[in-house]
Amino acid sequence: MKVLVALGTRPEVIKLAPVIVALKQRAVVRICATGQHREMLQQALDAFGLQPDIMLDTMTPGRSLNILAARLMEGLDGVLDQEQPDWVLVQGDTTTAFCAGLAAFQRQTRVGHVEAGLRTGDLASPFPEEANRRLLARIATLHFAPTQMAAAALRAEGIPESAIRVTGNSVVDAIAQAQSAWPGGVPVGLPADIQQRLGVGPAVLVTCHRRENFGTVMEAFCHMLARLCERYPDIQWIFPVHLNPAVREPVNRLLVRQSNLLLMEPVDYHCSLYLISRAILVLSDSGGIQEEAPSFGTPVVVMRQHTERIEGVMAGFATLAGQDPAAIEAAVGFWLNDAGRRKALRELANPYGDGCASTRIVSALYGEPCEAFHG
Numbered sequence: 001m002k003v004l005v006a007l008g009t010r011p012e013v014i015k016l017a018p019v020i021v022a023l024k025q026r027a028v029v030r031i032c033a034t035g036q037h038r039e040m041l042q043q044a045l046d047a048f049g050l051q052p053d054i055m056l057d058t059m060t061p062g063r064s065l066n067i068l069a070a071r072l073m074e075g076l077d078g079v080l081d082q083e084q085p086d087w088v089l090v091q092g093d094t095t096t097a098f099c100a101g102l103a104a105f106q107r108q109t110r111v112g113h114v115e116a117g118l119r120t121g122d123l124a125s126p127f128p129e130e131a132n133r134r135l136l137a138r139i140a141t142l143h144f145a146p147t148q149m150a151a152a153a154l155r156a157e158g159i160p161e162s163a164i165r166v167t168g169n170s171v172v173d174a175i176a177q178a179q180s181a182w183p184g185g186v187p188v189g190l191p192a193d194i195q196q197r198l199g200v201g202p203a204v205l206v207t208c209h210r211r212e213n214f215g216t217v218m219e220a221f222c223h224m225l226a227r228l229c230e231r232y233p234d235i236q237w238i239f240p241v242h243l244n245p246a247v248r249e250p251v252n253r254l255l256v257r258q259s260n261l262l263l264m265e266p267v268d269y270h271c272s273l274y275l276i277s278r279a280i281l282v283l284s285d286s287g288g289i290q291e292e293a294p295s296f297g298t299p300v301v302v303m304r305q306h307t308e309r310i311e312g313v314m315a316g317f318a319t320l321a322g323q324d325p326a327a328i329e330a331a332v333g334f335w336l337n338d339a340g341r342r343k344a345l346r347e348l349a350n351p352y353g354d355g356c357a358s359t360r361i362v363s364a365l366y367g368e369p370c371e372a373f374h375g
Contacts, residue, residue, distance in 0.1 A: 002028040003365070004085035004104075006076065008036030008058075008096030011288050013044035014269055015091050015115060018173035020050065022358040023089075026366070032079050034058050034072055034096045047178065047269040054079055065095060065128060072099035080107050087112055087365055090136070091170075093129035098136055105139040112365060114170060116143035117150030118287075120306035126210055130308075144361050146170075146352060147311050147375055167360040168373035171291045172353030178270055187270035194271065197236040197262050198278055204235055204336075205279040207286050208303065209242040217323055218247065221303065222254035224325035225283075228332060229258040235336070237261040238275060280342060281335045283328070290318055291353075297346035301331045311351040311375065316344075351375050 003023055007013050023029045033041060033052035045052065056075040058068060072095065080088070080103055088104035090097040091114040101111045113136050123130050134157075137143065143159055145151035146169035154164050182188075197203060208221060229237055241251050241263055255261060267275070276282060277296040282289055284300060290309045293300045300318040312318040321331040335342060354373060363370040 001026070001087070001366070002030070002083070002085045003087045003089055004030050004032055004079070004083050005089045006032045006034060006096060006100035007091065008034035008041065008072075009094050010041060010044040010269075012091045012094060012096065013041060013048065013050065014174050014288065015170045016089070017044075017048040017050060018170050018177050018358040019089070019114065019361050021177070022362045023365075026362060030054065030083055030085065032056065032076070032100075034075065034100075036068065036072075036094065036096045043266070043268050048174075054083075068095055069099055072096060073103055076100050076103040077107075080104060080109060085109060087141075089114065089365075091115055093118070093126075093133035093136075095128070095132065098132040101136045101139055110141040111136075111139060112142045112144065112361070113137070113140040114144045114167075114361060115146050115150075116140065117145040117147075117152075117154040117164075118308035119150075119153045120308045122306055125212060125304070125306045126308075127212060142364055144357075144364065146357070147373070149311055165360060165364045165370070166372040166374075167364070168353030168355075168357040168375075169291050170353070170357040170361070171288060172295060172350060172355050173358045174269075175273060175292060175295050176355050178273055182270070182274075187268075187274050189268075190271055190274060191264070191267070193262060193264065194238065194267075194275070197238060200236055202235050202280045203275070203278060204232075204237050204332075205275045205282045205284070206237055206239040207242070207282070207284040207289060209244060209247055210285045210304065211246075212305075213285055213303065213323065214246040218250045219254065220323075220325050221328075222250050224329060225261070226255060226258055228329065229261050231329075232336060233260055235260065235280075238279075239263050240265065240267045240272070240275075242266060281332065283332060293317060294345075294348070294350040294352060297342075297348070299335045299342055299345055301328060301335065303328055309352075315348060315351040317348070317351070349375075 031052045032054040034056045058071040089112045282300045285303045294317045319331040321328045360370045
Protein backbone atom coordinates (compact mmCIF):
# COMPACT_ATOMS: atom_id res chain seq x y z
CA MET A 1 0.00 0.00 0.00
CA LYS A 2 1.17 3.52 -0.83
CA VAL A 3 0.07 6.49 1.30
CA LEU A 4 0.63 10.14 0.43
CA VAL A 5 0.66 12.31 3.56
CA ALA A 6 -0.02 16.00 2.86
CA LEU A 7 0.98 18.60 5.44
CA GLY A 8 1.62 22.32 5.41
CA THR A 9 1.62 23.70 8.95
CA ARG A 10 3.31 22.95 12.27
CA PRO A 11 0.22 21.35 13.91
CA GLU A 12 -0.19 19.01 10.95
CA VAL A 13 3.40 17.80 11.30
CA ILE A 14 3.02 17.27 15.06
CA LYS A 15 -0.15 15.22 14.76
CA LEU A 16 0.87 13.29 11.64
CA ALA A 17 4.45 12.51 12.73
CA PRO A 18 3.56 9.50 14.94
CA VAL A 19 1.15 8.26 12.26
CA ILE A 20 3.92 8.47 9.66
CA VAL A 21 6.28 6.51 11.93
CA ALA A 22 3.65 3.78 12.43
CA LEU A 23 2.75 3.70 8.73
CA LYS A 24 6.36 3.31 7.59
CA GLN A 25 6.50 -0.06 9.33
CA ARG A 26 3.93 -1.43 6.89
CA ALA A 27 3.41 0.88 3.90
CA VAL A 28 5.22 2.99 1.35
CA VAL A 29 4.85 6.53 2.68
CA ARG A 30 5.45 9.71 0.71
CA ILE A 31 5.40 13.04 2.57
CA CYS A 32 4.29 16.11 0.63
CA ALA A 33 5.01 19.46 2.31
CA THR A 34 2.92 22.20 0.73
CA GLY A 35 4.83 25.18 2.12
CA GLN A 36 1.73 26.80 3.64
CA HIS A 37 3.72 27.88 6.72
CA ARG A 38 7.28 27.26 5.57
CA GLU A 39 9.35 28.53 8.53
CA MET A 40 7.34 26.94 11.33
CA LEU A 41 6.74 23.80 9.26
CA GLN A 42 10.47 23.12 8.99
CA GLN A 43 10.90 23.65 12.72
CA ALA A 44 8.31 20.95 13.41
CA LEU A 45 9.77 18.57 10.82
CA ASP A 46 13.18 18.90 12.45
CA ALA A 47 11.67 18.17 15.88
CA PHE A 48 10.56 14.74 14.67
CA GLY A 49 13.44 14.03 12.31
CA LEU A 50 11.18 14.00 9.24
CA GLN A 51 12.21 14.91 5.71
CA PRO A 52 9.59 15.63 3.02
CA ASP A 53 9.79 13.65 -0.19
CA ILE A 54 8.01 16.40 -2.11
CA MET A 55 8.21 20.15 -1.47
CA LEU A 56 5.70 22.55 -3.00
CA ASP A 57 6.15 26.32 -3.04
CA THR A 58 2.60 27.59 -2.65
CA MET A 59 2.62 30.36 -0.05
CA THR A 60 3.43 33.97 -0.90
CA PRO A 61 3.15 36.56 1.92
CA GLY A 62 0.10 38.78 1.65
CA ARG A 63 -1.78 36.59 -0.82
CA SER A 64 -5.41 35.67 -0.23
CA LEU A 65 -6.72 32.28 0.87
CA ASN A 66 -8.22 31.87 -2.61
CA ILE A 67 -4.84 32.26 -4.28
CA LEU A 68 -3.29 29.86 -1.77
CA ALA A 69 -6.03 27.31 -2.48
CA ALA A 70 -5.60 27.68 -6.23
CA ARG A 71 -1.86 27.12 -6.00
CA LEU A 72 -2.33 24.16 -3.68
CA MET A 73 -4.83 22.50 -6.00
CA GLU A 74 -2.55 22.90 -9.00
CA GLY A 75 0.53 21.63 -7.16
CA LEU A 76 -1.23 18.72 -5.47
CA ASP A 77 -2.85 17.59 -8.71
CA GLY A 78 0.61 17.14 -10.21
CA VAL A 79 1.79 15.25 -7.13
CA LEU A 80 -1.17 12.87 -7.28
CA ASP A 81 -0.60 12.27 -10.97
CA GLN A 82 3.02 11.41 -10.30
CA GLU A 83 2.63 9.35 -7.11
CA GLN A 84 -0.64 7.46 -7.75
CA PRO A 85 -1.21 6.69 -4.03
CA ASP A 86 -3.79 4.27 -2.63
CA TRP A 87 -4.64 6.75 0.14
CA VAL A 88 -4.16 10.46 0.79
CA LEU A 89 -3.90 11.22 4.49
CA VAL A 90 -4.68 14.71 5.81
CA GLN A 91 -5.06 16.17 9.27
CA GLY A 92 -7.32 18.75 10.81
CA ASP A 93 -8.78 21.81 9.18
CA THR A 94 -6.12 23.75 7.29
CA THR A 95 -6.31 24.96 3.70
CA THR A 96 -3.70 22.30 2.92
CA ALA A 97 -5.87 19.55 4.40
CA PHE A 98 -9.01 20.61 2.53
CA CYS A 99 -7.27 21.13 -0.81
CA ALA A 100 -5.38 17.83 -0.58
CA GLY A 101 -8.63 16.06 0.24
CA LEU A 102 -10.47 17.71 -2.62
CA ALA A 103 -7.66 17.06 -5.11
CA ALA A 104 -7.61 13.38 -4.10
CA PHE A 105 -11.41 13.08 -4.25
CA GLN A 106 -11.47 14.51 -7.76
CA ARG A 107 -8.94 11.86 -8.81
CA GLN A 108 -11.03 9.15 -7.09
CA THR A 109 -8.31 8.48 -4.54
CA ARG A 110 -9.35 7.46 -1.03
CA VAL A 111 -9.00 10.14 1.66
CA GLY A 112 -8.28 9.52 5.34
CA HIS A 113 -9.06 12.48 7.60
CA VAL A 114 -7.16 12.52 10.89
CA GLU A 115 -8.87 14.53 13.66
CA ALA A 116 -12.26 14.48 11.97
CA GLY A 117 -15.49 15.69 13.55
CA LEU A 118 -14.33 18.74 15.52
CA ARG A 119 -17.03 21.41 15.41
CA THR A 120 -17.85 24.78 16.95
CA GLY A 121 -21.14 25.12 15.06
CA ASP A 122 -20.14 28.56 13.76
CA LEU A 123 -18.69 28.80 10.23
CA ALA A 124 -17.01 32.08 11.13
CA SER A 125 -15.25 30.75 14.24
CA PRO A 126 -12.61 29.68 13.65
CA PHE A 127 -12.32 30.99 10.12
CA PRO A 128 -11.72 29.32 7.68
CA GLU A 129 -11.04 26.15 9.67
CA GLU A 130 -14.63 25.32 10.57
CA ALA A 131 -15.63 25.34 6.91
CA ASN A 132 -12.55 23.36 5.86
CA ARG A 133 -13.28 20.46 8.22
CA ARG A 134 -17.00 20.40 7.44
CA LEU A 135 -16.26 20.28 3.71
CA LEU A 136 -13.69 17.53 4.24
CA ALA A 137 -16.36 15.47 5.97
CA ARG A 138 -18.36 15.37 2.73
CA ILE A 139 -15.53 13.83 0.70
CA ALA A 140 -13.39 11.75 3.10
CA THR A 141 -13.44 7.97 2.84
CA LEU A 142 -12.48 7.29 6.46
CA HIS A 143 -13.00 9.72 9.34
CA PHE A 144 -10.58 9.31 12.26
CA ALA A 145 -12.48 10.98 15.09
CA PRO A 146 -10.31 11.75 18.12
CA THR A 147 -13.13 11.43 20.67
CA GLN A 148 -16.62 10.05 21.06
CA MET A 149 -18.02 13.59 20.87
CA ALA A 150 -16.31 14.17 17.53
CA ALA A 151 -17.74 10.88 16.25
CA ALA A 152 -21.23 11.94 17.39
CA ALA A 153 -20.87 15.20 15.44
CA LEU A 154 -20.05 13.23 12.30
CA ARG A 155 -23.04 10.92 12.79
CA ALA A 156 -25.29 13.95 13.23
CA GLU A 157 -24.14 15.14 9.80
CA GLY A 158 -25.06 11.84 8.18
CA ILE A 159 -21.62 10.22 8.02
CA PRO A 160 -22.19 6.43 8.09
CA GLU A 161 -20.96 4.51 11.12
CA SER A 162 -18.89 2.25 8.87
CA ALA A 163 -16.73 5.24 7.83
CA ILE A 164 -15.97 6.46 11.40
CA ARG A 165 -13.16 5.25 13.66
CA VAL A 166 -12.71 6.71 17.15
CA THR A 167 -8.94 6.69 17.52
CA GLY A 168 -8.01 9.21 20.20
CA ASN A 169 -5.92 12.20 19.22
CA SER A 170 -2.49 11.48 17.77
CA VAL A 171 -1.08 14.51 19.60
CA VAL A 172 -0.93 12.32 22.73
CA ASP A 173 1.21 9.86 20.76
CA ALA A 174 3.41 12.77 19.62
CA ILE A 175 3.96 13.93 23.21
CA ALA A 176 5.22 10.50 24.24
CA GLN A 177 7.47 10.33 21.19
CA ALA A 178 8.92 13.77 21.91
CA GLN A 179 9.48 13.18 25.64
CA SER A 180 11.35 9.94 24.95
CA ALA A 181 14.10 12.09 23.38
CA TRP A 182 14.62 14.30 26.47
CA PRO A 183 17.76 13.29 28.37
CA GLY A 184 17.17 13.86 32.08
CA GLY A 185 13.66 15.08 31.36
CA VAL A 186 14.80 18.32 29.67
CA PRO A 187 14.87 18.94 25.89
CA VAL A 188 18.25 19.35 24.24
CA GLY A 189 18.96 22.98 23.37
CA LEU A 190 16.45 24.55 25.75
CA PRO A 191 17.11 28.32 25.42
CA ALA A 192 19.06 29.84 28.30
CA ASP A 193 16.57 32.67 28.83
CA ILE A 194 13.79 30.13 29.37
CA GLN A 195 15.91 28.18 31.84
CA GLN A 196 16.66 31.41 33.68
CA ARG A 197 13.02 32.47 33.89
CA LEU A 198 11.85 29.05 35.06
CA GLY A 199 14.46 29.22 37.80
CA VAL A 200 13.12 32.54 39.11
CA GLY A 201 9.63 31.41 40.02
CA PRO A 202 6.33 29.94 38.75
CA ALA A 203 5.58 30.58 35.08
CA VAL A 204 2.55 31.16 32.85
CA LEU A 205 2.84 30.34 29.15
CA VAL A 206 1.09 32.71 26.72
CA THR A 207 0.39 32.05 23.03
CA CYS A 208 -1.85 33.85 20.55
CA HIS A 209 -2.11 33.46 16.80
CA ARG A 210 -5.69 33.03 15.54
CA ARG A 211 -7.06 35.27 12.83
CA GLU A 212 -10.18 36.16 14.81
CA ASN A 213 -7.96 37.68 17.51
CA PHE A 214 -6.12 40.12 15.21
CA GLY A 215 -6.53 43.90 15.19
CA THR A 216 -8.25 45.63 18.10
CA VAL A 217 -8.78 42.30 19.88
CA MET A 218 -5.02 41.65 19.87
CA GLU A 219 -4.31 45.14 21.19
CA ALA A 220 -6.81 44.61 24.00
CA PHE A 221 -5.10 41.28 24.84
CA CYS A 222 -1.77 43.06 25.07
CA HIS A 223 -3.11 45.69 27.49
CA MET A 224 -4.69 42.91 29.54
CA LEU A 225 -1.43 40.96 29.68
CA ALA A 226 0.42 44.05 30.88
CA ARG A 227 -2.11 44.37 33.73
CA LEU A 228 -1.70 40.68 34.61
CA CYS A 229 2.08 41.08 34.77
CA GLU A 230 1.61 43.92 37.27
CA ARG A 231 -1.07 42.05 39.23
CA TYR A 232 1.12 38.94 39.58
CA PRO A 233 4.70 40.29 39.80
CA ASP A 234 6.09 37.05 41.26
CA ILE A 235 5.03 35.06 38.19
CA GLN A 236 7.17 34.83 35.06
CA TRP A 237 5.06 35.28 31.91
CA ILE A 238 6.62 33.59 28.88
CA PHE A 239 5.28 34.56 25.45
CA PRO A 240 6.74 32.97 22.28
CA VAL A 241 5.50 35.48 19.69
CA HIS A 242 4.03 34.10 16.47
CA LEU A 243 5.74 35.12 13.21
CA ASN A 244 2.59 36.71 11.76
CA PRO A 245 3.03 40.53 11.62
CA ALA A 246 -0.56 40.92 12.86
CA VAL A 247 0.66 39.42 16.15
CA ARG A 248 4.24 40.69 16.31
CA GLU A 249 3.56 44.36 15.71
CA PRO A 250 1.11 45.03 18.58
CA VAL A 251 2.95 42.70 20.97
CA ASN A 252 6.32 44.33 20.38
CA ARG A 253 4.80 47.80 20.53
CA LEU A 254 2.74 47.35 23.70
CA LEU A 255 4.56 44.77 25.82
CA VAL A 256 8.25 45.66 25.85
CA ARG A 257 8.37 47.23 29.34
CA GLN A 258 7.21 44.36 31.55
CA SER A 259 10.18 43.03 33.50
CA ASN A 260 8.49 39.71 34.37
CA LEU A 261 7.39 39.10 30.76
CA LEU A 262 9.70 37.27 28.36
CA LEU A 263 8.92 37.95 24.70
CA MET A 264 10.77 35.52 22.48
CA GLU A 265 10.86 33.95 19.04
CA PRO A 266 8.65 30.90 18.41
CA VAL A 267 10.06 27.80 20.11
CA ASP A 268 10.34 24.30 18.69
CA TYR A 269 7.90 21.57 19.65
CA HIS A 270 10.09 20.02 22.33
CA CYS A 271 10.54 23.38 24.04
CA SER A 272 6.82 24.15 23.72
CA LEU A 273 5.91 20.89 25.46
CA TYR A 274 8.46 21.49 28.18
CA LEU A 275 7.02 24.95 28.82
CA ILE A 276 3.52 23.49 29.11
CA SER A 277 4.82 20.86 31.52
CA ARG A 278 6.49 23.48 33.73
CA ALA A 279 3.79 26.16 33.56
CA ILE A 280 1.19 26.54 36.29
CA LEU A 281 -1.22 27.90 33.68
CA VAL A 282 -1.42 28.41 29.92
CA LEU A 283 -3.20 31.42 28.40
CA SER A 284 -3.83 30.65 24.72
CA ASP A 285 -6.07 30.58 21.66
CA SER A 286 -4.37 27.40 20.37
CA GLY A 287 -6.36 24.26 19.72
CA GLY A 288 -3.32 22.01 19.98
CA ILE A 289 -2.34 23.32 23.39
CA GLN A 290 -5.83 22.55 24.69
CA GLU A 291 -5.13 18.91 23.80
CA GLU A 292 -1.51 18.83 24.97
CA ALA A 293 -1.90 20.47 28.38
CA PRO A 294 -3.98 17.66 29.97
CA SER A 295 -1.04 15.26 29.54
CA PHE A 296 0.79 17.43 32.07
CA GLY A 297 -2.15 18.36 34.28
CA THR A 298 -1.77 22.03 33.27
CA PRO A 299 -4.91 24.19 33.09
CA VAL A 300 -5.65 26.37 30.06
CA VAL A 301 -7.55 29.65 29.75
CA VAL A 302 -8.89 29.64 26.19
CA MET A 303 -9.05 33.11 24.61
CA ARG A 304 -11.75 32.32 22.06
CA GLN A 305 -15.52 32.64 21.74
CA HIS A 306 -15.89 28.99 20.77
CA THR A 307 -13.86 25.83 21.07
CA GLU A 308 -14.13 22.64 19.06
CA ARG A 309 -12.36 20.89 21.94
CA ILE A 310 -15.10 21.06 24.55
CA GLU A 311 -13.96 17.77 26.14
CA GLY A 312 -11.20 19.62 28.01
CA VAL A 313 -13.68 22.17 29.36
CA MET A 314 -16.06 19.42 30.47
CA ALA A 315 -13.25 17.47 32.15
CA GLY A 316 -12.12 20.57 34.06
CA PHE A 317 -8.82 21.23 32.30
CA ALA A 318 -9.84 24.36 30.42
CA THR A 319 -11.84 27.54 30.89
CA LEU A 320 -13.44 29.01 27.78
CA ALA A 321 -13.06 32.70 28.55
CA GLY A 322 -14.03 34.35 25.26
CA GLN A 323 -12.39 37.49 23.90
CA ASP A 324 -13.42 40.01 26.57
CA PRO A 325 -10.28 41.01 28.52
CA ALA A 326 -12.20 41.27 31.79
CA ALA A 327 -13.52 37.72 31.44
CA ILE A 328 -10.05 36.44 30.55
CA GLU A 329 -8.51 38.18 33.58
CA ALA A 330 -11.17 36.64 35.83
CA ALA A 331 -10.44 33.17 34.42
CA VAL A 332 -6.71 33.66 35.00
CA GLY A 333 -7.41 34.64 38.60
CA PHE A 334 -9.65 31.59 39.04
CA TRP A 335 -6.65 29.34 38.36
CA LEU A 336 -3.76 31.36 39.77
CA ASN A 337 -5.45 32.05 43.09
CA ASP A 338 -6.16 28.40 43.91
CA ALA A 339 -3.17 26.04 43.95
CA GLY A 340 -5.37 23.21 45.18
CA ARG A 341 -7.57 23.45 42.11
CA ARG A 342 -4.51 23.23 39.87
CA LYS A 343 -3.05 20.29 41.81
CA ALA A 344 -6.27 18.29 41.41
CA LEU A 345 -5.81 18.23 37.63
CA ARG A 346 -2.69 16.08 37.99
CA GLU A 347 -4.89 13.12 38.95
CA LEU A 348 -7.22 13.32 35.94
CA ALA A 349 -6.90 11.31 32.72
CA ASN A 350 -6.36 13.07 29.42
CA PRO A 351 -9.79 13.22 27.70
CA TYR A 352 -8.16 13.44 24.27
CA GLY A 353 -6.22 10.22 23.92
CA ASP A 354 -4.28 7.26 25.31
CA GLY A 355 -1.24 7.20 23.05
CA CYS A 356 -2.59 4.52 20.68
CA ALA A 357 -4.20 6.71 18.00
CA SER A 358 -1.51 6.04 15.39
CA THR A 359 -1.88 2.27 15.72
CA ARG A 360 -5.66 2.54 15.33
CA ILE A 361 -5.34 4.75 12.24
CA VAL A 362 -2.93 2.38 10.50
CA SER A 363 -5.15 -0.61 11.31
CA ALA A 364 -8.16 1.20 9.85
CA LEU A 365 -6.32 2.02 6.62
CA TYR A 366 -5.64 -1.70 6.24
CA GLY A 367 -9.27 -2.59 6.98
CA GLU A 368 -8.40 -4.26 10.30
CA PRO A 369 -10.62 -4.09 13.40
CA CYS A 370 -9.42 -2.16 16.43
CA GLU A 371 -10.90 -1.16 19.78
CA ALA A 372 -12.23 2.41 19.86
CA PHE A 373 -10.92 5.08 22.21
CA HIS A 374 -13.54 5.89 24.84
CA GLY A 375 -11.83 8.65 26.84
